[in-house]
Amino acid sequence: MAYASSGLARIGGANGFGLWHYKTTDALATVNTSGYFNDAAAMVNVGDIIISYDTATPTVTLMVVLSNDGSTVDVSDGTAVSVADAD
DSSP states (O other), X not given: OOOOGGGEEEEEEETXXXXXXXXXXXXXXXXXXTTTTGGGTTTOOTTOEEEEEETTTTEEEEEEEXXXXXXXXXXXXXXXXXXXXXX
């Protein structure tokens, strides 16, 4: 699949930093590919954190915007957040 702007929402931030939530059915290997967030280049800044939620798996991953030249956005590979319940 491809980036869907309807899945990205800013949930907070200040002083040039943004915290974002992105809901998708795309796997992490797709979402963390350079260029995936290009259509959001006007919104996200270097250093912003994106919480990506893959509804197909489900998995949650924290990613940092590593670069944004105004047209190409690259994010980190991501850090997985466990969604398991040990009960």
